[in-house]
Amino acid sequence: xxxxxxxxxxxxxxxxxxxxxxxxxxxxxxxxxxxxxxxxxxxxxxxxxxxxxxxxxxxxxxxxxxxxxxxxxxxxxxxxxxxxxxxxxxxxxxxxxxxxxxxxxxxxxxxxxxxxxxxxxxxxxxxxxxxxxxxxxxxxxxxxxxxxxxxxxxxxxxxxxxxxxxxxxxxxxxxxxxxxxxxxxxxxxxxxxxxxxxxxxxxxxxxxxxxxxxxxxxxxxxxxxxxxxxxxxxxxxxxxxxxxxxxxxxxxxxxxxxxxxxxxxxxxxxxxxxxxxxxxxxxxxxxxxxxxxxxxxxxxxxxxxxxxxxxxxxxxxxxxxxxxxxxxxxxxxxxxxxxxxxxxxxxxxxxxxxxxxxxxxxxxxxxxxxxxxxxxxxxxxxxxxxxxxxxxxxxxxxx
Amino acid sequence: xxxxxxxxxxxxxxxxxxxxxxxxxxxxxxxxxxxxxxxxxxxxxxxxxxxxxxxxxxxxxxxxxxxxxxxxxxxxxxxxxxxxxxxxxxxxxxxxxxxxxxxxxxxxxxxxxxxxxxxxxxxxxxxxxxxxxxxxxxxxxxxxxxxxxxxxxxxxxxxxxxxxxxxxxxxxxxxxxxxxxxxxxxxxxxxxxxxxxxxxxxxxxxxxxxxxxxxxxxxxxxxxxxxxxxxxxxxxxxxxxxxxxxxxxxxxxxxxxxxxxxxxxxxxxxxxxxxxxxxxxxxxxxxxxxxxxxxxxxxxxxxxxxxxxxxxxxxxxxxxxxxxxxxxxxxxxxxxxxxxxxxxxxxxxxxxxxxxxxxxxxxxxxxxxxxxxxxxxxxxxxxxxx
Numbered sequence: 027x028x029x030x031x032x033x034x035x036x037x038x039x040x041x042x043x044x045x046x047x048x049x050x051x052x053x054x055x056x057x058x059x060x061x062x063x064x065x066x067x068x069x070x071x072x073x074x075x076x077x078x079x080x081x082x083x084x085x086x087x088x089x090x091x092x093x094x095x096x097x098x099x100x101x102x103x104x105x106x107x108x109x110x111x112x113x114x115x116x117x118x119x120x121x122x123x124x125x126x127x128x129x130x131x132x133x134x135x136x137x138x139x140x141x142x143x144x145x146x147x148x149x150x151x152x153x154x155x156x157x158x159x160x161x162x163x164x165x166x167x168x169x170x171x172x173x174x175x176x177x178x179x180x181x182x183x184x185x186x187x188x189x190x191x192x193x194x195x196x197x198x199x200x201x202x203x204x205x206x207x208x209x210x211x212x213x214x215x216x217x218x219x220x221x222x223x224x225x226x227x228x229x230x231x232x233x234x235x236x237x238x239x240x241x242x243x244x245x246x247x248x249x250x251x252x253x254x255x256x257x258x259x260x261x262x263x264x265x266x267x268x269x270x271x272x273x274x275x276x277x278x279x280x281x282x283x284x285x286x287x288x289x290x291x292x293x294x295x296x297x298x299x300x301x302x303x304x305x306x307x308x309x310x311x312x313x314x315x316x317x318x319x320x321x322x323x324x325x326x327x328x329x330x331x332x333x334x335x336x337x338x339x340x341x342x343x344x345x346x347x348x349x350x351x352x353x354x355x356x357x358x359x360x361x362x363x364x365x366x367x368x369x370x371x372x373x374x375x376x377x378x379x380x381x382x383x384x385x386x387x388x389x390x391x392x393x394x395x396x397x398x399x400x401x402x403x404x405x406x407x408x409x410x411x412x413x414x415x416x417x418x419x420x421x422x423x424x425x
Numbered sequence: 426x427x428x429x430x431x432x433x434x435x436x437x438x439x440x441x442x443x444x445x446x447x448x449x450x451x452x453x454x455x456x457x458x459x460x461x462x463x464x465x466x467x468x469x470x471x472x473x474x475x476x477x478x479x480x481x482x483x484x485x486x487x488x489x490x491x492x493x494x495x496x497x498x499x500x501x502x503x504x505x506x507x508x509x510x511x512x513x514x515x516x517x518x519x520x521x522x523x524x525x526x527x528x529x530x531x532x533x534x535x536x537x538x539x540x541x542x543x544x545x546x547x548x549x550x551x552x553x554x555x556x557x558x559x560x561x562x563x564x565x566x567x568x569x570x571x572x573x574x575x576x577x578x579x580x581x582x583x584x585x586x587x588x589x590x591x592x593x594x595x596x597x598x599x600x601x602x603x604x605x606x607x608x609x610x611x612x613x614x615x616x617x618x619x620x621x622x623x624x625x626x627x628x629x630x631x632x633x634x635x636x637x638x639x640x641x642x643x644x645x646x647x648x649x650x651x652x653x654x655x656x657x658x659x660x661x662x663x664x665x666x667x668x669x670x671x672x673x674x675x676x677x678x679x680x681x682x683x684x685x686x687x688x689x690x691x692x693x694x695x696x697x698x699x700x701x702x703x704x705x706x707x708x709x710x711x712x713x714x715x716x717x718x719x720x721x722x723x724x725x726x727x728x729x730x731x732x733x734x735x736x737x738x739x740x741x742x743x744x745x746x747x748x749x750x751x752x753x754x755x756x757x758x759x760x761x762x763x764x765x766x767x768x769x770x771x772x773x774x775x776x777x778x779x780x781x782x783x784x785x786x787x788x789x790x791x792x793x794x795x796x797x798x799x800x801x802x803x804x805x806x807x808x809x810x811x
Contacts, residue, residue: 057703064696098591100521103488104582138486139664147674148664150487204485204660236489292762293463297456301696304452308700311445315707372678377488379678 066356087276155232187381309405325421349402450744458752548599562610717807737792745784
């Protein structure tokens, strides 16, 4: 028993021996691997829903963007401003300007009923009325088909997510809003952000259609720099003419995604933890029977002078290896089944639909592999200890 | 039953393996319980919808309000028993996280159309006598420790009073219970007459949506068509559908996420079964010799099959019952954690029975192949393997 090198070579040979016997125990081994693959696939899959939802909402907020709402309103839906107020807001120092004026867009936000493609039932699709500055406030917006609507005309453009999820939003079709029919003239993307769930039109057109007079619900602005936020906020909230709250775009969207993300992650972890417990039992069973089947081999090895710790480590290695194979299969399954799966759900804060795609991120995959490894180690540890403690003489007598 | 002892000893032979298998089955059925509870929370309302109730909302958008004058017009439509309305108040009690629904309603008609809301008669009287009175469901009352006589301030995100104030104070005059376990007892209901008078003048006379009671549920579809025809080409066209369809549409807005979660859980269940089935098969293989002996001393083929099946069923039933029991105990705890996110999170009795049936089915499925193998065993071969 001299030196660590010997110890390592012992581990190497016992592990090799164990792995060579895998084909003989293929049923049990396959059950363990698929059990662990299932855990990892579910964990990664469920969390990818939350990751995708969160990502859709976070890419929507740029650091120098801010949104102004009526004080006390928790979403655009219940906020409201008159024309005068939006002018005062747009003239506040701190907002970036171009030759055309400040980068501030006073907006209307309503929802309309459109059938969801997947179920045919009504969904609350957000319809936003914007001012010309909106395209500079949210510079990620790109028209990918058709054209931009003309200001002052009864036309709309549709986000890509909305066009995928809801029926009747193709370029060339018409949407019905009350007494009006508006043609869809263009399709846009917004780097996967929330705006892609929306339909956009000129705010003035929407005011008329909804008898809103000259009122708006929110003002989206682009600041000179992210650092300008505090001063901008202070000057608005201290203005006696106004009763507003100012939120960074990123914070606003984070807040909007909170309920849904919390719901999904809570359920996801709960389910995955339970499954992991089940998979540990499965792995324990497999490794115990592996040890039982090899009682004599192990005893012979011990009699030949192999160390107890080498037996423990090599059995742990074997279990770990099986678990990692399971983890990789599970991660791969989750990736192919869920990554970029498009769907839509309700944003509880604004009562409207948000379309998004599931995201199987590298972090999620890494987390899945870590879970697999932990399951494998726990599943291997107790059987390995039992194997090492086996009384050699008694085990050999079984021959 | 005289073989029970034999079956039991077989299970106890490898205590470790039996307990591990048992634990996996327990976990699978706890998961099953949670799946049922999640389903219940998200789509359970559909089953409780009144067959005689129609929901009427604005055709363009749920956020558009309807004139209160529609009520009288609806009640003149043939087939309509009566109509009443509710409006989304969008109130916040202390913190936005304390979410629950509050709606102004017409008390008498409201209670008549919702027989699933159980309010003691003296509390109903008090409500009718108190303009600022509100009734609240048991769950919300317990959550915030409200008692009858309390004054509850709620800040509306939508409705302000003429002085610009958004804080509305209600007197709790009643606490209601639900007729069924699934009845949502989180909302607060207060009086529309008070609401309409106290809100800003320009918003008066507008309500959120209507509930209609039809005289004959089998005529519901025709009545719905008549209602929509009545308001066609008016500034507020309507969309009328049975309450069940309305709730289902609402659930579907939350999305196929429900379906995905269900599918994933299905996969989980299947995976765990795979593991269990494999263990069971292994147990039978190890006993080939003994099964041969049993046959040699005169057990028939079918008795051997029954023995093996009984063993696997016993295992799954024990595991399943423990798992379902744990799920029953654990879901109320979970419900606390999910408070506000998923109001009706509980394990429905119907699914408990499905679960019990599943335990037996599972025992049969996992046991049948090893059992058939045991049946086909030739005595001589089996004995040779001893």
